[in-house]
Amino acid sequence: SIPLSFFGGIGGASKNGVLIKGSNYLEALNHVDTVVFDKTGTLTKGNFKVTQIQPEEGWSEGDILYYAAHAELHSSHPIAVSIREAYQKEPDALQLADYEELPGKGIRVKVNGKTVLAGNSRLMDAENIRHPASGAAGTAVYLAVDGAFAGLIMINDEVKPDSARAIRELKAAGVRRTVMLTGDSKKSGEEAARGLGLDEVYTELLPQQKVKQMEKLCSQAAKGGKLVFVGDGINDAPVLARADVGVAMGGLGSDAAIEAADVVLMTDEPSKLVTAIRIAKKTRRIVW
Numbered sequence: 174s175i176p177l178s179f180f181g182g183i184g185g186a187s188k189n190g191v192l193i194k195g196s197n198y199l200e201a202l203n204h205v206d207t208v209v210f211d212k213t214g215t216l217t218k219g220n221f222k223v224t225q226i227q228p229e230e231g232w233s234e235g236d237i238l239y240y241a242a243h244a245e246l247h248s249s250h251p252i253a254v255s256i257r258e259a260y261q262k263e264p265d266a267l268q269l270a271d272y273e274e275l276p277g278k279g280i281r282v283k284v285n286g287k288t289v290l291a292g293n294s295r296l297m298d299a300e301n302i303r304h305p306a307s308g309a310a311g312t313a314v315y316l317a318v319d320g321a322f323a324g325l326i327m328i329n330d331e332v333k334p335d336s337a338r339a340i341r342e343l344k345a346a347g348v349r350r351t352v353m354l355t356g357d358s359k360k361s362g363e364e365a366a367r368g369l370g371l372d373e374v375y376t377e378l379l380p381q382q383k384v385k386q387m388e389k390l391c392s393q394a395a396k397g398g399k400l401v402f403v404g405d406g407i408n409d410a411p412v413l414a415r416a417d418v419g420v421a422m423g424g425l426g427s428d429a430a431i432e433a434a435d436v437v438l439m440t441d442e443p444s445k446l447v448t449a450i451r452i453a454k455k456t457r458r459i460v461w
């Protein structure tokens with residue numbers, strides 16, 4: 174039977190903006206060994222802004238934005254939203270055909286009969302498109318049209334003001350290991366991790382590599398220690414499912430992730446996880 178005060182703990186959590194979907198998760202939050210965060214939309218705002226457009230010889234900034242905004246028309250990725258914002262016009266869906274979203278890489282689609290690729294350097298490598306390395310800060314979105322590199326768009330995200338404090342307080346609450354997983358570039362991932370004070374960061378991961386890394390981290394947790402994953406749910410539902418406690422952002426997060434999650438942070442603040450752990454500890458004192 175479930176002690177009554179567990180319901181008190183769950184109720185108290187929900188008043189504080191944390192939805193806990195069962196007393197077993199509240200109990201697990203008493204034994205957190207490792208917390209793994211997704212980067213984009215979880216520790217960062219996921220509110221990317223286009224900061225630079227670099228067309229190749231023969232292309233204009235307008236061309237780059239036109240193809241990129243059309244390629245990104247049907248994607249809900251924060252990168253896609255920022256590119257559509259920068260375009261400032263309504264892309265024409267009738268110009269699109271054969272749309273394909275390539276998780277952890279980008280988009281392939283026909284725009285006006287031309288084959289367009291928009292995504293990271295891994296996508297360009299996979300398609301044998303010669304392209305320059307990007308030196309600038311942030312995330313680079315490379316664009317290729319009919320097999321030739323056409324230019325790149327630089328995009329910047331900001332860390333949430335709440336993230337560094339959350340990581341500090343998790344450590345203070347006894348969490349042994351804090352980790353970030355990201356599909357983003359080494360440069361941009363390591364920059365963010367350093368600023369946040371995370372113990373470890375793994376970058377340039379495809380969704381299935383995130384799952385693999387999660388399994389590894391699970392096997393390395395202290396005996397009886399629990400592993401928590403916190404994500405925004407874009408591409409990370411399979412990772413969420415691998416954790417002892419899967420936590421989703423309730424505001425930005427996708428409906429699928431909120432459904433798959435064990436705990437939902439309704440305000441999208443990572444520090445709400447600390448709140449949940451504190452409530453779990455308090456509830457436990459009342460139970461025993």
Ligand code: ADP
Pocket residue numbers: 211212213245248250252253276277278279280291292293312313314354355356357358380407408
């Ligand atoms: P994260 O771990 O940062 O949440 P994702 O797995 O969602 O990253 O994406 C990893 C990388 O794949 C992004 O940093 C980006 O380079 C590329 N990517 C994913 N989706 C898109 C898209 N719609 N357009 C362009 N690039 C994308």
Ligand code: MG
Pocket residue numbers: 211212213214405406407408409
């Ligand atoms: Mg993501």
